Amino acid sequence: xxxxxxxxxxxxxxxxxxxxxxxxxxxxxxxxxxxxxxxxxxxxxxxxxxxxxxxxxxxxxxxxxxxxxxxxxxxxxxxxxxxxxxxxxxxxxxxxxxxxxxxxxxxxxxxxxxxx
Amino acid sequence: xxxxxxxxxxxxxxxxxxxxxxxxxxxxxxxxxxxxxxxxxxxxxxxxxxxxxxxxxxxxxxxxxxxxxxxxxxxxxxxxxxxxxxxxxxxxxxxxxxxxxxxxxxxxx
Numbered sequence: 001x002x003x004x005x006x007x008x009x010x011x012x013x014x015x016x017x018x019x020x021x022x023x024x025x026x027x028x029x030x031x032x033x034x035x036x037x038x039x040x041x042x043x044x045x046x047x048x049x050x051x052x053x054x055x056x057x058x059x060x061x062x063x064x065x066x067x068x069x070x071x072x073x074x075x076x077x078x079x080x081x082x083x084x085x086x087x088x089x090x091x092x093x094x095x096x097x098x099x100x101x102x103x104x105x106x107x108x109x110x111x112x113x114x115x116x
Numbered sequence: 117x118x119x120x121x122x123x124x125x126x127x128x129x130x131x132x133x134x135x136x137x138x139x140x141x142x143x144x145x146x147x148x149x150x151x152x153x154x155x156x157x158x159x160x161x162x163x164x165x166x167x168x169x170x171x172x173x174x175x176x177x178x179x180x181x182x183x184x185x186x187x188x189x190x191x192x193x194x195x196x197x198x199x200x201x202x203x204x205x206x207x208x209x210x211x212x213x214x215x216x217x218x219x220x221x222x223x224x225x
Contacts, residue, residue: 004158033212042122042204042215043159056212091158105213107158 002026004108006092012114013082021077021111025094031055032075033105034067035091043091049075050097082115089113119143120205120216128222132194137219139205140187148188149213150179153202159215195223 005024013019025032031050035043045059049069057067064082069075079086089112093105121140129135139148147166151159163172165181165188172179176199178191192199200223206213 031211035213040125040217040220042120042206042218043213045212045214048211050211056210059212093158104161107160109157 004092004094004106006090006108006111008111009109010112010114012116014116015082015084017082017115019079019082019113021079021090021113023075023077023092023094023108025073025075025092026106028096029094029106030072030097031095031103031105032069033093033095034075034077035093037089037091037110039088046077046090079113082113084115087113087115119214120207122203122205122216122219124219125217126220126222128224129195131196131223131225133223135192135195135221137190137192137203137221138187139189139216141207142186143207144185145207146185147208148181148185149206149208150188150190151204151206151215153204153218154200159202159204192221195221197223197225199223 007022033048034046037043047057047067048055052072064080067077089110091110093107095103095105123138147164149164150162153159163179168185169183170181176193180189203219204215206215
């Protein structure tokens, strides 16, 4: 079956521009997660949706970052006024959502964002 | 300060050698997970360890959870070039995963 897909696979933008990154979760998964991975590091949590609502957005670094999931399926991560430090691979994952202790997150291949 | 400290950060070995990767913390966890990530791909779950002292085997990979549930190790026997990748440990903190910084393993034929 289809896994988590992310588009685009690569995005190059200029400092100060706005970007949108899209995530299509596995069909039926109610939970969706965004992570950011810098070179040589493990993924860093950004935000987690349960259905349409953000259950935990404590990892968003500042108010330039925003994510939505209006219909409880596809999610978009939006970054305003991009900075060079935003360059990273942005990973999306999805899961069934419960029961929590046996819930496995399935990751997409990521979007590599480069801010020049 | 990382919640999960992995060591070593880099490991380059010859095919057939054994190796161990460590994941340590000062915190107690209800479970720890191990992932493998290949270039251009997202992490893939290998195993979840739940009980202190637990040992799980996945072919040539052996995972152990410390008795105090603060640390874990991954041992690979007779490594093969196909084992090359980034190995990550992670803890579930209320839904979000907190990852270690990873161990980059390179197995040369």
